[in-house]
Structures are given as structure tokens and as C-alpha cells.
Amino acid sequence: MAVPVQKTDNVTSLPSPKASAKPAEIVTLPARKSEGNGKKVVDRLKGIAATTVPPLLVLGVLLLVWQISFARPGASLPAPSVIWAEAKDLILDPFFVMGPQDIGLGLRVLTSLERVAIGFGLAAVVGVLLGALVGQSIWATRGLDPIFQVLRTVPPLAWLPISLAAFRDANPSAIFVIFITAIWPIIINTAVGIRNIPQDYRNVAQVLRLNTFEFFFKIMVPSAAPYIFTGLRIGIGLSWLAIVAAEMLTGGVGIGFFIWDAWNSSKLSDIIVALLYIGVVGFALDRLVAAIGSLVTRGTSAS
Amino acid sequence: MHAYLKLDHIDKSFVRGGQTTEVLKDISLTIDQGEYVSIIGHSGCGKSTLLNLIAGLTQVTAGAVLLENREVNAPGPERAVVFQNHSLLPWLTVYENVKLAVDKVFSGKKSRTERHDWIMANLDLVQMAHARDKRPSEISGGMKQRVGIARALAMEPKILLLDEPFGALDALTRAHLQDSVMDIHARLKNTMIMITHDVDEAVLLSDRIVMMTNGPAARIGEVLAVDLPRPRKRLDLVSDSRYIAAREAVLRFLYERHRLVEAA
Numbered sequence A: 001m002a003v004p005v006q007k008t009d010n011v012t013s014l015p016s017p018k019a020s021a022k023p024a025e026i027v028t029l030p031a032r033k034s035e036g037n038g039k040k041v042v043d044r045l046k047g048i049a050a051t052t053v054p055p056l057l058v059l060g061v062l063l064l065v066w067q068i069s070f071a072r073p074g075a076s077l078p079a080p081s082v083i084w085a086e087a088k089d090l091i092l093d094p095f096f097v098m099g100p101q102d103i104g105l106g107l108r109v110l111t112s113l114e115r116v117a118i119g120f121g122l123a124a125v126v127g128v129l130l131g132a133l134v135g136q137s138i139w140a141t142r143g144l145d146p147i148f149q150v151l152r153t154v155p156p157l158a159w160l161p162i163s164l165a166a167f168r169d170a171n172p173s174a175i176f177v178i179f180i181t182a183i184w185p186i187i188i189n190t191a192v193g194i195r196n197i198p199q200d201y202r203n204v205a206q207v208l209r210l211n212t213f214e215f216f217f218k219i220m221v222p223s224a225a226p227y228i229f230t231g232l233r234i235g236i237g238l239s240w241l242a243i244v245a246a247e248m249l250t251g252g253v254g255i256g257f258f259i260w261d262a263w264n265s266s267k268l269s270d271i272i273v274a275l276l277y278i279g280v281v282g283f284a285l286d287r288l289v290a291a292i293g294s295l296v297t298r299g300t301s302a303s
Numbered sequence B: 001m002h003a004y005l006k007l008d009h010i011d012k013s014f015v016r017g018g019q020t021t022e023v024l025k026d027i028s029l030t031i032d033q034g035e036y037v038s039i040i041g042h043s044g045c046g047k048s049t050l051l052n053l054i055a056g057l058t059q060v061t062a063g064a065v066l067l068e069n070r071e072v073n074a075p076g077p078e079r080a081v082v083f084q085n086h087s088l089l090p091w092l093t094v095y096e097n098v099k100l101a102v103d104k105v106f107s108g109k110k111s112r113t114e115r116h117d118w119i120m121a122n123l124d125l126v127q128m129a130h131a132r133d134k135r136p137s138e139i140s141g142g143m144k145q146r147v148g149i150a151r152a153l154a155m156e157p158k159i160l161l162l163d164e165p166f167g168a169l170d171a172l173t174r175a176h177l178q179d180s181v182m183d184i185h186a187r188l189k190n191t192m193i194m195i196t197h198d199v200d201e202a203v204l205l206s207d208r209i210v211m212m213t214n215g216p217a218a219r220i221g222e223v224l225a226v227d228l229p230r231p232r233k234r235l236d237l238v239s240d241s242r243y244i245a246a247r248e249a250v251l252r253f254l255y256e257r258h259r260l261v262e263a264a
């Protein structure tokens, strides 16, 4: 080594803690292998129990309290036992078809999901493109950002009359309401993600002379993916909030209109079952987008 | 004879919030084809800025950068950069990082299989072919820097620009990579401009060492020709009087005449 004076500062980053961690691992494992295996299963069961038992317990208590409070005749809301008696078919068979307006809640949810898929899909594509524009160009930011900031505070249903007037049809109006509800968080988060692209990546793109198209797909989208998926996740949640409300007003066979219809015919049990469906599906949608996000952005964050 | 690369009376100042900082002042330098030139100076004097000007990533305030008599005013793959912090794209594998460059530079010039072979040849050159399917987060700092060098070399640049390429590495890895770079330079005979703040590294690798004064308004203080035969072996050089003299000259410049006043 010809390094007498200058290099003292470079020796600091040698990895030392790893070396001491290794042997400790090796010592414990082989000694009690069979027992260790059984213990593993028990540990895993314990883990599952730890996440499932508390919510089930709380649910049981809630149902019990509910049952006790509303079991007397003439109660304003049906008790769980009444719901089970009145709406058993809705709970047990989500996919029955008894007539054009008499179908299972699973089928109704699917109809609503179709609208959400179209509206949210459009919002995702347009939102990412607009977000990229806003994040990339200072003039687009100056021009568009104030408008976005105002429009994003408009409640979803406030768009419905305008959209009904514009489309003259319930279905595209509902889809438009989904679109306009979901797009703002997507635009805003994408723009933040684009603004946070490290200068290094931009330099690499410049040296390679990537064109706009290549830069968008090869640098911008992957680099901003964690932000984009945050926006998409908020967007899908808002879509699901908006679709139920929109369907209440536009009619059709979606889950939202079902609630409105049940309210008009005083079927409170049906409404409560529908709420359950909506909650579960909303939860599943959120988890789905989150799972896709973590799959896609697997390599993005580390450097 | 005209110069291969010519820096012609370059000034560079940054304007930020109505305030102008003069970073470089009247920089003139000519570099021959195949030459290995190091730029050395204290932290913050404007070395990276100078390299970015040659890369075309920033624009001169006055003067010009001329490569083969043509003015440089935009970045391009013929002036490939090995960045200080490797700048690999973390969502791509080692292979894909090099492929991004190769596909862009050689699209239409090489077939798919030729491009594949060229990617592998460059990974072989830096001894990283074994890690082709790893992501940057899964390899060490030295390995990342190697891939960065492979990516730059794969562009077949006229000039390779290296911004403190080994700055973040430990001494052993650094020595190893220095040998690799010397070897590559000997084989490919490409023009290289390297920024460093390490005196030994500068003397070992360079044909000439450009020493910069402290900023603001940094200039070229001195240019030292390193008159050592190649190939150079670091162990033989320790006792070589020319090596010792060159080393001393640079150290004197940096620590006697242009000592860093405040820590940057």
C-alpha cells in the first residue's frame, strides 16, 4: 500500500458488527432441533392468535351489547338476532338472481366495483400524467396547482348535478364522480414524487439523452412509484366512499342504490348487511392496492 | 495541432435568490486524446462544477468547452460520467443498469445479441459479471462503483469523467479499483478526467495533475506533469524519487500555499 499519510479517513467503514453476530446464531440452532420445530409451529399459531383473537373478542362483545340494548320490542334498530332472521338469505347467498332488481349483494357490489374500476382507472392514468406534468414543470405548477387545490376540496357529491347535466345519464355520471374524487390525491402525490427524483437520476438520464417518453417510463415512474402508490391508495378509498353516495342518487343495481331502496321500504336489516359488505370490500380494495404497490416498488426505496 | 479537449477561459457563477456566487474564474486547459488528467483541490472549490461543465450538465457563464473543436453545451454519452455516489438506478439490476445505457447508445447500431455481449463484456471488465442479477442495494459500495464504471465505459465515450469515483470506499477496495482503472486505461487508451482529493491517487493514476486554488472564484493554480513510466506498480513507486517529488509538490500546493481556511 502506498498510503502512508492521506488515507486514514477511508478506513472507518469496515464492517465489524456482522462478524460477532454470526457465531451466536450457529450455536443455538442444532442443539434442540426437533423441539425447535414444534416450537416454531406453536409460535406461528400464537402469532395468528394474537392478531385474530382480539378483534373477534371485541366483535363478540359489541354484538352482545348490541343484542342486549336493542332486543326489546319496538327498538329503533334491529338487534343482531333480528337481522339474522330477516336477512339470512342476503348474508348467506351473495350471488342469487331472483329478478332484474332482486339480486344478491355480491352481484350488486360487482356492479359498483365495475364503475369504480372504470372511474378509478381513468383517474389513475390521467392523474399520473397530470401529476408528472405538474411535478416536472415549474410553470405547470404555477398555473395548475392553485386550481387543483381549490377543486380537490369540493365534496364528491357536489359534482353530481353538474355531471348529470353534462352526461344526461346516470352511469357515466357516477363514473365521473369517482374519477373526479380519486384524481386529486393521485395528481398531488405523483407531483411530489416527481419533484423528489434525485438529481443524480436526472443527470444519468441527461447523459444518456433519454427522450421525454423514455424519461417518463424509465426514470420518473419507477422513481416516483412509492409516492404514486400512496396517491392511488388514498384515491381508491375515496372512490369507494363516493360510489355508494353517488349510486344512492343515480339508481341502478349498485350497492349504494340498494341501501337507498332498503331505506325507502324500511328494511333496516338489509341496510346493515349492506354496510358490512361495503366495509369488507373497501378494506379489500385498500389492501389490494397496497399489495400491488409493495410488489411494484420492491426495489425502489433502497440505494 | 489543435487540442482534443479545450477549456477556453471559462467563468462559472451561480445565481441564487438574486445573489451571484462566482465559483470558477478564467479556467483554461487543453487535454490530449488518451491523456489521464486529475483535478485536485480542497472540498467546495468547484471541482464538480468544472466536471459538470465538461459533461454539459451545467452551462458556462463565459468562455467555452470545446471537444474536437466543437462546442459542448449539452450532456451526451460521448462524455460519460462516473458519479461520486454511483447513481445506479435502485429498481434495476446490475445488468439492467448497464443495459439502459447500452440500449440507448447502440440502438440501431448493434443487434440484440451484440448488445447483450457488449453488456457482459463491460461487466467482465470490472469483474462484476457474477452479480448481474443483483440490485444495487444488494452489493457493496465498491461493487456499485464498479458497475457505475462499467455503465460509463459501455457508452464507448470519447472522454470518461470521474467525480471522486473512489471517495466513499475503504482503502483496500479503493486501491483495488485504482488498479482496475489503470488497467482499463492502458487497454482502451481513452481520455480520462478524474476529480480526487487524494494526493496518492492523483500521482499514481495521472499523466497530469491540475491543482485548483480555493474558491470562491477558484482558478487553476498549477499543472504538474507526472513523469512516471507506465504500467505503474504502486509498490515500486513508494521509493521512486520522481513519485516522491510529485507527491510532495502536490502536498505543498494544497497544504502550504492554498490551505483550506474554513472547513467546508
Ligand SMILES: Nc1ncnc2c1ncn2[C@@H]1O[C@H](COP(=O)(O)OP(=O)(O)O)[C@@H](O)[C@H]1O
Pocket (backbone or CB within 6 Å): B014, B015, B016, B021, B023, B041, B042, B043, B044, B045, B046, B047, B048, B049, B050, B215
Ligand atoms: N447549482 C448550484 N447552485 C449554487 N451554487 C452551487 C451549485 N452547485 C455548486 N455550487 C457552489 O459551488 C461551489 C463549488 O461546488 P462543487 O463544484 O460541488 O465543489 P467540489 O466538487 O470541489 O467540492 C460550492 O460553494 C457550491 O456551494
Ligand SMILES: [Mg+2]
Pocket (backbone or CB within 6 Å): B047, B048, B049
Ligand atoms: Mg464534488
